Every structure is written in C-alpha cells, then in structure tokens.
Amino acid sequence: MIYLDNCATTFPKPENVIRSVCNSFKKFGANPGRGGHNAAMQSSQAVFEVREKVQEFFNAGEPENVIFTSGCTESLNTVIKGILKKGDHVVISSLEHNSVVRPLERLKKEGVITYDVAEVCECDHDKTLDNFRNKFNDHTRLVVCTHGSNVFGLRLPVERLAALCHQYGIKICVDAAQTAGVLPIDVKGDCIDYLCLSGHKGLYGPMGIGVLIINCDTVPMPLKEGGTGSSSLSLEQPDFLPDRFESGTPNLTGICGLGAGINFVKFKGTENIFKHEMNFLSRVYKMLCQNDNIILYTQKPDLNYHVPVLSFNIKGKSSEETAAILNRRFNIAARAGLHCSPLAHISMGTENTGTVRICPSVFTDYSNCEFLIKALKKI
C-alpha cells in the first residue's frame, strides 16, 4: 500500500513508538497518580517525563502548562467552551476544521456568542492579517486559527496573528493539528495563549492522545470533573494545572507513545521532515500541472506559505470516485470528500465536489510520486 493519508493519521508508526506503547503494557502500567506503590510511581514518572518533553518541544514554560487530552478536538473544545461567556465575539479563519466550527456554532445557536470568519489569502500574509483585523470588534475575546489547512495546505502566519491579537487584548488559540512535528512552534516566544494538537499525526504517536498547552492566565473551565488523584478530600475540582483538566485515569499508553513520537521527530529533525514532505508534494504538483485533466486549487507548494497537504480533482470525476479507484486498482490510500472542513471548501468553491487529498509523511518514498502520477493518468 502507498499511504498518502497522513493528515488523518500518520502510518506507519515508528518502531520506537510501537516499543514504547508495548512497554507501557508489559513493563509497568499501574494507574499513574493513583497509588504510592512502585508500579504506580513508575507510571507517574513516565507521564511526568512526557509532560516535560512536550513542554520543552513546544517551549511551553512549565510542564504543568501541558494538559493531556484525547486529541485536538477535545483541546479545542476545552478552550472554546471553557473561556467564552455571554456576549463574547470570536474570529476564526476561513479554513477551520469542524472541531472549531461546531462548538462555536452551538454556542452561537444558544445565544451565547457571535463569530465571524476572516478569509485567508494564499501567499499574502499581510492581507490575511488585515482580514482578521477588520473582523475585530469591541467584544472580540478570542481568535481561533489553524496553523495549516488540513485541506489545501495553506499556512497561516500565527506568530504575527498572535502579536496582532495581543495589541487588541484578544486571546489566540492555535490549532496545530497539522503542524505539530512538521513546523517549529514556540508557545512562549510567539505568545500563543492556547495551543491545541493531536498526538497521532505529525508527532507519530498513537490515536487517542492530544495536548492542550495553556500559556496565559485565563484558565478555561474544565469540560469534565472527577478524580484526579489529588486533593481528594475536596468536593471541588482542583484549580491547579494540569489536574484541573485531567480527571479520570490517564491514557498511559497514549502518553508513552507520544513521548516516543516526539523523540522520533527530534531525531529526524522537524526541518528535515518538513522539507522532505514539501519536496514530495512539489514533485507531485509539478507533474499534476502538466495534465490538463487535473484541477489544482493552490499555487506551487512554497515553504513560507504552505504545509505538506495537497488537494486536487480529476475533471469529470467526483473526488470519491477518484479516491476509490486509487484504492481499488492501485492500492493508494488517499482521502476524498470534505475532510471535516466545510468552510475551507466554501471559500475555495469545492463544497459540492470535495477534493482528493494527498499528504505525505517522513516515511513517504519519492518513488511513490511517479506511481501516483501514472495511476492518475490511467484514471
């Protein structure tokens, strides 16, 4: 199989990640933070070490600022539902995933908030920033913005956007689902208030683990309350981090796998991974450009303006049909449809067709490029 669906989740996973997940079952595996015996202490230590690793990797300040969640969706929901109050206004980009749009839409329907969408302009960060600025009003409390589109691969200038937000006293929440492990992210340096990410994509961890980094003093209300293994006599949820958000038994295997995934990414080098994936996509793009039957939606992949995600269609075929043939006849795994991001399709005019999406990983071989192009020619 040629796997080109790494935006959904990276596959295969590195050997050290598989080993680390297995070890968490085989070698220790007691409930972290729930006992004083050696096995529980070993689990707690493992969790703490990964917390420190995440903190260091994203320059998050203190390890306690790192909250383990079930994925980027939970991290985004925690921020959106946890800090917004009646009358607040939110600005999001035109490329947001449903994990941002759906919670906001519900709050809007309930009459709690209003929100506006700022159009992202490909290869023009200044214009994109102007579009955000033009949507701000006196009630704007939060900007939620993807770092890289999971459909069209457009990259957003989140560092500059964070600076702009702070000029207006607005908090920024960055969705790094597609960029964690692929682009450098400096939470403290770039003053990102909330960083949300998945562990199972560019960080090569298992599914079911995500991270929320909180880097400001507006701490959200937690989505859930329960046992944390701390302050157990108190009937109220602890207000200190990370316990405020980590009720219930932690996902020890996921956390261990995430730690090993970060080791793998550090070993390979974020910059090398990014260049490898962008080179692959540039080759694909160049070849697709020469075929009049292919519709491309973005400009040639550019390190400053794109992340390694490419969408296209074959004229006269639905995206689903193309992806189904790629799968059935050529054993190429690519995703078709709307990719859970309706706004991105509306802004590109592809809401009725969807797109076929290609996303490489560090494991993608350049020879796959020729095979993919030949397959598309045949289709």
Ligand code: PLP
């Ligand atoms: N945000 C973006 C841009 C995504 O691409 C995804 C998943 O593909 C998510 C959020 C949600 O991530 P998860 O499914 O890991 O919670």
